[in-house]
Amino acid sequence: MKKATQFAKISASLLVTCGLLLGTFTADNAVAADKKKTYHWRLAQTWPSNFPIFGDAVKNMVKMVKTMSDGRLIIRVDSKNKHKAPLGIFDMVRAGQYDMGHSASYYWKGKDPVFMPFTTMPFGMIAAEQYAWFYYGGGMALMEKAYAKHNLLSFPGGNTGNQMGGWFRKEIKTVDDLKGLKMRIPGFAGEVISKLGVAVTNIPPGELYTSLDRGTIDALEWVGPSLDLNMGFHKIAPYYYTGWHEPGTELQFLVNKKRFEKLPADLREILVVAMKTAAYDMFAQSYHASAENLALIRKDYPNIKITTFPKEIIDRLKVENDKLIKEMSAKNPAFKEVIDSQKAYMEKARDWTRISDFAYLKDNVSR
Amino acid sequence: MKKATQFAKISASLLVTCGLLLGTFTADNAVAADKKKTYHWRLAQTWPSNFPIFGDAVKNMVKMVKTMSDGRLIIRVDSKNKHKAPLGIFDMVRAGQYDMGHSASYYWKGKDPVFMPFTTMPFGMIAAEQYAWFYYGGGMALMEKAYAKHNLLSFPGGNTGNQMGGWFRKEIKTVDDLKGLKMRIPGFAGEVISKLGVAVTNIPPGELYTSLDRGTIDALEWVGPSLDLNMGFHKIAPYYYTGWHEPGTELQFLVNKKRFEKLPADLREILVVAMKTAAYDMFAQSYHASAENLALIRKDYPNIKITTFPKEIIDRLKVENDKLIKEMSAKNPAFKEVIDSQKAYMEKARDWTRISDFAYLKDNVSR
Known part of the structure; x- marks a missing residue:
């Protein structure tokens, strides 16, 4: 029995060592696996398939997210051709049918007029003024407040220009x-x-x-x-x-708040930054497309x-x-709060616009 | 000996199994470890420590990169107080003393005038026109071409506004x-x-x-x-x-090309998107700060x-x-190529500016 005992002892010891080693590696790997978990999200957009510029903003965002997350956050896009509810984005994202959407905040003014001014207002701010308001003048906080009670987060989703x-x-x-x-x-x-x-x-x-x-x-x-x-x-x-x-029409990314909070911190930031960049990019793309197409109209339709x-x-x-x-x-006091914020901000921002780009352009718009 | 043989066999078999298991986990882990490798980069900026707005663009970029990469790309910032070479950024990044820099392309016109128009030109484009040129009108390709021969990549680094x-x-x-x-x-x-x-x-x-x-x-x-x-x-x-x-002064992120190429694809995209967003953000921040400070001047210095x-x-x-x-x-044919591209682009973009923001502002700049 001696040898058998010895065998059992050594075997046990080997198994323990082996087990400990395995334990260490599997514990490490569990963390790695969690970090590497792939999230599959679905986005519903108001626009039809392959709609230019608005749809490009969505594609741009999805692509940035995929590459930056090394494939850990994959967003599938459904156009209105698929989901058949172009003006149902708010409800579908709120209910969690979709994780996120791409639309425009003023489409929800029937639910609450407070949503309207986050897109644009007649005689309101131009894009540059409005981005300053959103990101440095309190606009984002007001938008967060307006959407929070609906389990939604809203972000600028791309500007069409004036x-x-x-x-x-x-x-x-x-x-x-x-x-x-x-x-x-x-x-x-x-x-x-x-x-x-x-x-x-x-x-x-x-x-x-x-x-x-x-x-x-x-x-x-x-x-x-x-x-x-x-x-x-x-x-x-x-x-x-x-x-x-519509001096600065800003589209909207809508995100289901609970789903957003379930993402790890790095993916949350990746998503937020990608949406922000896609929105800014759409303004540049709109500017470009308008410049190119205006030149075509001037050339082919001089009348x-x-x-x-x-x-x-x-x-x-x-x-x-x-x-x-x-x-x-x-x-509507909530609407009034947003409007008052925009009015006060625009007074200052417009004064700057007046002595910067506007003053400069006055000398430089000859045709 | 039978028992001993049996013991040896079982031990060997246990060790092999254990080894195989360990092998599997370590191989997996080697990949995970590589993916998780932390890159420590250094950035030199032309500006002093805590320089507002320009310096904020750098801080904004560094923070986005850190969060989006889950701490895998950490960028340390040296101001001119530390490196003592505010106009040495180009040389230091080219030589690899720093991985990247934050400066302005027109500072390098002594090396080659081709670098100048990537910042701004007298009577040139305003910020919105220029971003459209950079990202949709061929500007980025021309900038890449100008910097490629110096082992450098250049990206928009934030706009001051007009x-x-x-x-x-x-x-x-x-x-x-x-x-x-x-x-x-x-x-x-x-x-x-x-x-x-x-x-x-x-x-x-x-x-x-x-x-x-x-x-x-x-x-x-x-x-x-x-x-x-x-x-x-x-x-x-x-x-x-x-x-x-200086109708649309755009600062610059300079990146050592070889160092950039050594980053994995996800970190490259994270860096590029963070630089782009920080640049756009700086334009919004500049707009905001100018609006606020102009209001202060109007109030406190009415003369x-x-x-x-x-x-x-x-x-x-x-x-x-x-x-x-x-x-x-x-x-300088390279300079001419960039200038010609900007001129042709501006003609179209300015026509759009004229009938969009400018036409709108004419009715809305009263004070």
Whole structure:
């Protein structure tokens, strides 16, 4: 039995050593495995598949996240062709059907007007002013507050740049020319311009060209040269008016807050930075596409008259805009808080814009 | 011997099993360890310690990289107080003394004028136009080409926004008022304005206030309200002129190319995205700080007259600027290639600026 005892002892000792070694490695590996866990997320976007610029911002974000996370956070994108609910992003992300979405905050003004000013406001800030407000002037904190009660986080999702006032079949010389004019201009801007007698109608994007061509509508606004050119409006409406209603339209990344909090810290930061960069990048891409497409319009359609609404109209629009905002502020303290923050910020930021880019451009915009 | 043999066999078998298991785990762990390798990088910046905004861009980048990499890429920052070579960043990063740097491309125009236009040019693009050029209009490829032969990579490093034309003790009404005027205005802009008779001098930042106060100089340019307020110039020079010479000053992250290529793919992307975001963020921060500080100047120093150079002066500056650029282009084909790209791009981008933000601001800059 001696040898057997000895054998048993040595065997046990070997097994213990082996076990200890294995234990050490498996414990290490458990941490490594957790760190290496792959998260599969799903994103729903308001836009159709392969929609330029807006859709590119999403693709850009997804790609950055994949590479920076070494494949640990993979985001699948569903377009409206798939989920069939372009204006259901808020609800789907809140409920956790999707982990995140790409849309625009002003689409949720029916749920609460507080969401509207995080996109843009008529006669509001231009993109540079608005980014300063978001990131250094208290805007992000106000947006967080507005969305927190819905289990949502909202982040800037890409800027279109200053949107054009729209395509008109006839020249607009006076306020009277607007009376009875049938125009597609959705949302709050539509409410404002309706006060000047415009008959505001809503028409699905796919029917816009035909409606304008057949005279079902007399005018419409879309985005700007970056996205308008594909729609072909320049072929049937020779007046292209500069903007007043969406001076710095910022799209939105919506994130389910509980899902976000389950990500490890490095992936959270990777996602936040990728969304921020994709948003900034979209502003640069929009600028580029508008510059390129405007040059094409100038070259191929020299009859297009690019012009600005007369001061009389702008002044009336401002009055109606202020009146509506005042009414909404009186009813909704959260909306008022955001509007007041933007107004106070814009006063300072606009003064800087005035003596910097604007003063500079005055000497340098000759054509 | 039977038992001994049996013992040896079982022991051997146990050891093999144990060894195989260990082998499997160590092999796995070797991969994990490599992936988890921590890279310690060093960055040299042109600016002193705790320099606001410019230095914040570096801190912002370093922090994003640390969090996104889960501590696998740690960047230590040396200010000029430490390395004592504010204008030696190019050489130190090229030689590998530092892995990366934060500076401005136009500081290297003595090495090659091709580097100059990647920062800004008199009467050149504003920030929004320039970002569109960098990322969508071919700018990044041209910058990569210019730096590749020096084992360097260059990336946008943060925009100051449109810089102010400077602080003047006396009003400038005509070109004659500039003749013999002693002004601190470094670099290419200094060359341009010297053609109008300005006596351009260079004075270290620490001596600027005293020099202006004592009349050693009559005028100086620095940055804009964001950074000028700390310098106190508004206390001794009541004329603050809007800008012409640095419409979109973009700082620079310089990276040693060989070191960059040694990073794993995820860390390379993390670094690139963090630099890009920090650059964009600095533009927003500059905008914010300028807006806030301008409001302070308006309130506390209402005697400061913020004004624009007369058209006569701007026109002369344009002529001299074009002349100098033409001379440099004739001598340096690489410089010419970048300038031609910027000119062609600006023509299109400026047309868009004109009908978007500029047209909008015309109706909305009242004070």
